[in-house]
Amino acid sequence: MSNEYYEYELTLDKILDTGIRTFPDKEIVYRDIRRYTFSSFSNSVKRLVTGLKKLGVKKGERIGVLDWDTDVYFHTYYGVPLSGAVLHTINLRYPLDLIVKTILHAEDKYLVVRDEFVPLIEKAKNIIPPGMKVITYSDNKEKVKSPISNADFWELIESNEPTEEFDVKENDMSTIFYTSGTTGEPKGVWFTHRKLFMHAMSVALTGTRSPFNLSPEDVYMILVPMFHVHQWGFPFVTFLAGTKYVLPGRYDYGFILKLMEKEGVTYSAMVPTILHLLLTHPDAPKYTHVFKKWKITIGGSALPEGLARKARELGITVTTGYGLSETCPVLSMGYYNNVAQKLDAEKKFSLQISTGVPIPLVQIRVVDPDTGKDKKPGEIGEIVVRSPWLTKEYYKNPEKTAQLWRGGWLHTGDLAYIDEYGYLHIVDRDKDAIKSGGEFIPSLLLEDAISLHPKVAQVAVVGVKDQKWGERPVAFIVAKEKVTEDELRQFMLGLTDQGRIQKWWIPDKFIFVDTLPLTSTNKIDKKVLREMAEKNK
């Protein structure tokens, strides 16, 4: 007899398996359209794996998905990697040009396309490789009639038996997607089964800490598009944490509020803009009882303190998360470390809405961008990181990869300091940095300060070129009610007297706008603002 030892690989089937062993009846809910249990969903994923293989999907082939946050998308999060293929989550906010560019760059062999995006792909028919197969679907399971459709998604599931053994290894590529940053061509980042696995374990553990205190009794509705950095990893976390999962489809804020109430949602993650849109929705006052038991994590861009305080007043438990596309994404979260745990409520609150502390297994350093040497606590430097879930490279881009990974640490490009409590505070995304007279103006802190003015709804500060100082700040304001530039300047001078900001940080100009321009991922588009500011000089 020989040693038939089983080498346990950290692959996504093990996450599914863990979920159904302990929480077989937990639900996955797609709007008011379909409900699954962990068990039935897992079975359905395993049928999809069989279906994809029958269709001809081979190991390592890329499958792009064009969809909102649906049950179909959720299937592909597990089913595509478990078929041995690679899930390409295509950014719906890109113009068609860029969508096609990323499809070609990733060399997608298959596309999964929701019916409403079929016309888009029909339009691009001539620039997409002829061998590509398109899998279409509609919510009501009616087959999509289109000359480009090669298969129906539901049929792949419903006409097949579940696969029980998966030909995958933990270091197999499982996902790929593109990140634009603020400027330039999108860069591809990719992740293995193992990376998604370890990320999910760590986020699940972090979620149990105060002030999240998440348990299997909680209900997730993640308001981050599924095409955006694995929906921050929560489709994997949920099976380890044993939480009910609610998918809102395309974002309709009135409907989302209704769905939150109906399904008892207690936890969400999102960018600040989405929180702003929900809290200012005309129906919001009807849902104060929902907000009272709502815990949220804000990430993707800095959380303005004014918005955080507004949420807190409604009884929402507000925390932050920090990470990048390159980092799977989560690096730090606003939970309490053993120092924060002992502080008073007000101080705790300021830390839970800072950039947070590293989650388990993440090593963070703040270093001098030039010398690479560690900065002391309180000193500003670049955040560099190591963890089990960072992208190995920018796909087919050795030059940018070498920049990203210099010295064996992933360079975030974000400037921050670590405070006396061990919390990170980002003062500026590298590229959005404003440097005046050789000194950085921490634009996020400055935005926070302006947001405290009662008549300010939203604010964004950018730097414009200045003969004398190199750069000077200009503020864009969305006002709640009429307010003058002079009122704001007086308010800022008051904050200066309080020691909250430096006098030389006060923007040279306040420009009033109706809305702020957004990037494809709903972040404020500072590139556009900079151009507007330059023209406005």
Place this chain on the structure above:
Amino acid sequence: MSNEYYEYELTLDKILDTGIRTFPDKEIVYRDIRRYTFSSFSNSVKRLVTGLKKLGVKKGERIGVLDWDTDVYFHTYYGVPLSGAVLHTINLRYPLDLIVKTILHAEDKYLVVRDEFVPLIEKAKNIIPPGMKVITYSDNKEKVKSPISNADFWELIESNEPTEEFDVKENDMSTIFYTSGTTGEPKGVWFTHRKLFMHAMSVALTGTRSPFNLSPEDVYMILVPMFHVHQWGFPFVTFLAGTKYVLPGRYDYGFILKLMEKEGVTYSAMVPTILHLLLTHPDAPKYTHVFKKWKITIGGSALPEGLARKARELGITVTTGYGLSETCPVLSMGYYNNVAQKLDAEKKFSLQISTGVPIPLVQIRVVDPDTGKDKKPGEIGEIVVRSPWLTKEYYKNPEKTAQLWRGGWLHTGDLAYIDEYGYLHIVDRDKDAIKSGGEFIPSLLLEDAISLHPKVAQVAVVGVKDQKWGERPVAFIVAKEKVTEDELRQFMLGLTDQGRIQKWWIPDKFIFVDTLPLTSTNKIDKKVLREMAEKNK
């Protein structure tokens, strides 16, 4: 420029690092003797690594430890594997013969020996390889005066600078120890950094679930000897969970109760016997306020329901854990899955003291021992498992390894069924095992020893149930000529003095019979003997 991507290995330094990043001030307390913070302890471990390397320790070499649950032992849990060596946790409950046997089998090159065990090793001087180095220590840091001492443990730490980079990989062997299991010769099992790491992640996550509800505010005092299956993994879990850790040294139950009160202990794990000893201690009535906030996990042998109810009446939150030496150890725990969560308190209680549900990443099946086919819920079969933390083999024992790992599943030898709620219930431990006070008595070795008596023709030892110890051995004797129980007992005491057996192995009772009952395959029928012994109590 090239891609300087950092491959993050799941090694024990990352666990230390995670602890000190988020919980730098959490304490490690050794009795009333010494206190560390996570930071100072981590620094101390890193000095030990330097010290061990200077002493000449090479990659893969084994270092045995003879100690109670001390701060020194805790240092070796991290320091030995991080030096590239392998920690051999030597079973103090073994007779000297077996201790030496395991040292020789593991090929230990170094021993770490607490002063009180130095005489034991001096006694064994002639049978221990001459090249072996012995590192000694005493609690008060005075150097141990002995001809066998080659180095002082504290000096290794205090005269060296901390190592910051560790030459270890996740698949390196990090620990080894011996399990006697049911019978005969001890078998070696070993674990890698990665296995300890994944085990700790999963146990940490499980601990946050109801009814444990453990958080960084909890204080662990694990009452499982550190020579026993990694103290169930908690020395690693604690740095991920961010909990204070209290080490009781040699078990003195009055002192333990005092220490629990003083340090605010809220969580412990132990075998049933230890719980029994604590609850029946004369001082116990003074500590009802301590018991009220105490959460415990009982494992190692079956938890008698009477004892569980007694603990519950005192306000203790009682749960169970299940695992083996071969499995790192934890496989399942008595937490609530989504079915149990909805049940009433009484039913929940019965499930939390059952064999529990698998913890994350553990795959458990109950199969027919002959055919290997899955049993239906409610049907009894053998528990077989897969997880990321199972031993790859019995060290240098391919035959037993092949039995352990047949068909790609680790065979526990335990018979159980899965109930309608998804909980495991063990109905019979590996049939012939005798487990007394949480420790196996190797029945074959004991039978061998008894058979040495010139008047003994045949002998068979079985376990009978015991209120205090769980089980106690009873011997059935077929005599060659007249012999008394007292003669046999005196003979056994002689063997104890020779280091051949432990005093507590000596059977409580010797029953004389004309013949031993046989099974259909002519093996001694221990089932019948057990019934006879129970009637004879």
